[in-house]
Amino acid sequence: MLQIECPWCGLRDETEYKYGGQAHVAYPEDPSALSDEEWAEYLFFRDNPKGPFAERWVHTGGCRKWFNAVRDTRTYEFLAVYANNEPRPDISSLTGADTAGATA
């Protein structure tokens, strides 16, 4: 069982969480000015890195709060957990030199 650290509740089982996709996907400032292609890009296109990936999680089985996490998609290791209004942490400092080039 994968355990995930909720910023408010601490370590809990993966089954208490729901996944929310890629983090830091900002809503377009002026959606009506976007072409269909740009709008489709915003709606449907997401990164799919092999390595550290910043993503959103919600602790549905506990405090019901959303938060962001950096997870290594190769190892499922959670490298950082942070509030969803904080900037993405510096991933190279979390993973060390060997994976520094793998940032998304």
Added chain:
Amino acid sequence: MADLSTLQELRRSPLHDMATEIRDGGVTGDRAVQLVEQPFVTMVSVRIDPDSTGSRGIDEALGAPLPRRVGETSQAGGHTALWLGPDEWLVVSESDAESLVEQLRTAAGDTPAQVVDLSANRTVIELTGPGARGVLEKGCPADLHPRSFPDGTAIMTSLARVPVLLWKVDADHFRVLPRASLAQYVAAWLLDAVREFAPASPSAQAGA
């Protein structure tokens, strides 16, 4: 106009239909466990910014500050506040819900806040006896050992794969608060789970 006192008599708790099974479902012996439903307990949800003036007003109205960390509860004057999230609490109280909601709404003042009577949302199943922790450990992923789950801890977790609020009063006394619609399932699961805690019957020992 409807007579409210009659309506109070007509209400049925979520585990009304299982009252006999629950009463007879306990076990005795070294690892005794007894189950009982506490129906119609007053529960009021409070959502407010914990650093606001309104939250200090609520602290005063309750007689104890709202707990700030996961698992914590604070108790004073018949009210217990349970931490549900960084800006959400459940006040379990001996007062009646209507006056408590009114009192807390007044205490919150102008601060944006939500104070709602949720008494009908959950029921309370009390587990008492030295076997209580062992029964819960069969279906709860949380670590219930006293080193990480001291007396007075309450957390949102799951029991038998459904979400419940689990509240430890002391080592031999737990409260399980399932949603009303899941209460019969949780009670049935608990009744099954306690069976193995009964002392072995003499005939079973002879056959072993």
